[in-house]
Amino acid sequence: MNIDLDRWLDELAVRGGSDLHLAAGNPPVLRLHGRLERVGEGDAALSAEAIAAVIAGAVGDEALDRLRHTGELDAAFERQDGTRLRINAYRQQGDFAAAIRLLPDRFFALDELGLDVKLLKSICAMHSGLILVTGTTSSGKSTTIASLVNEINKTRPCHIHTIEDPIEYRHRSLQSFVTQREVGRDTASFAEALRRSMRQDPDVIVVGEMRDLETMTAALTLAETGHLTFATLHTSDAVQSVSRIISAYPAAHQAQVRVQLASTLQVVLSQKLVPWANGGGRSLAAEILVATPNVRAMIREEKTHQMRTAMQTGGEHGMQTLNQSLLALLQRRKIDRATALEYSEDKANLLEELDRHAGQSPKRKGTR
Structure with missing residues (x-):
């Protein structure tokens, strides 16, 4: 044919x-x-x-x-x-x-990503720690990281070093010096490239994906030794992302990993792209966990189940749950009720919130 x-x-x-x-x-x-x-x-x-x-x-x-x-x-x-x-x-x-x-042919400005701009700017100003961007396939993880890296590239004189499979966004050195390695062409594996990366004098490291224990260990070590480290995970929410890293290690090492993760984690962005009610596009819904001292204590003390409450009440730190993000899209009439429920990870809680909002503020014709 x-x-x-x-x-x-x-x-x-x-x-x-x-x-x-x-x-x-x-x-x-x-x-x-x-x-x-x-x-x-x-x-x-x-x-x-x-x-x-x-x-x-x-x-x-x-x-x-x-x-x-x-x-x-x-x-x-x-x-x-x-x-x-x-x-x-x-x-x-x-x-x-x-x-x-x-692959998109341009980087998104921070105010185009659909995330809290103040939080994104604070991430771009960080000099160490681990930034996790998580979600299923096609949830916009690579776009978010590439846009954050582009902002750093435009505003800071530092060495940005990416390890990807394959390279999706090509960065041209601006204020920063950017080097990009592709697994299979420039290096044998993520883990091998990460081991070598400390000798390459990076300030910012981008790990395409934390696929295995060796890669997780290398990424945590880089974040611990004064590098701002971006990485992705295929997980559906922020709490699960933290638990996934810890549970990847043998039981005898999990206490040490909790301490290491508690000291290095900065932010978890857990993303979903949700279709519009009119079928004309999609908006980003995101769960955001910020590693406040309280959240770090929860990680160390095996109380990760309490982090959802911290996200619900941590708006002043830029935190939010996925349901809060879906409700905001619903109130802006970007998505409909059925779609919000379809993409929610806690449908019972979302139904309660929908009923509560309906009772408190009935919609007026013509409002957005």
Whole structure:
């Protein structure tokens, strides 16, 4: 069949989508504002050979050979118009499949991210500690970190060192000196690159993802030794993010890790991209945990279950729960009630809040 990758990617960009999915035996599919939709009407099911041709055309025959050998491939590539994309290719049921993500061509200003600007500016001014940005796939983690790094790059003379798989956002040195390493091309692994990074005189370290115990240990050590360290985790809320790191260690080491995490953690941003009621886009809903002295004590003393209460009452420090964030979007009429409940991690609490707000302040026609 005729493979028209450029047409599919053009449609993805024009319609404000994020991903193109290709799998043998299926027509191409776009992800548009969180929903999946087939491309056009006349695109037939793809063959495995056709998908292999797409992959080879995007990243070359050497990468295709690696995919054939390992069954997995992560890479970034660039179109002739300068648009950058990330491709994850894999085998499923013996045939090739791929997810191609359109990478934004610009950094977001801090006031465009949908997060507390005062808190974001305070993060960019920090000189040490661990900043965790967490969430599921396609929750905007890379965009948030890239935008924070870009702000540091514009405002501080320091060495920013990123370790990614693959490199998504390319940073050009501005006030800062920026170096970027790609796993598989520039270094063998996250853990190996992190071990070497202290000899490279960094001030700010970006770890693409804390995937294993070795990477977690290296990131905590960097944060502990006076480096501002950004990292991501695939967790759905802030409390779970803290618990995930601690539980990754053997029981005999968890007390030490609690002390280490309590002393290094600065902020946890746990994100979700929530579709608008009109279907025209998505807004960021975020749970924010700030490591106040009280929160640090909770981590040390195995009282992480109390951190949710700290977030509910910690607005003066920039903290909020996911439900509080969803309620704010609902009150601005960005999302509807059903969507808020769908994305909530504590639906019972959100229902109580919705009923309480409805009783206290009935909506007036024409208000936002």
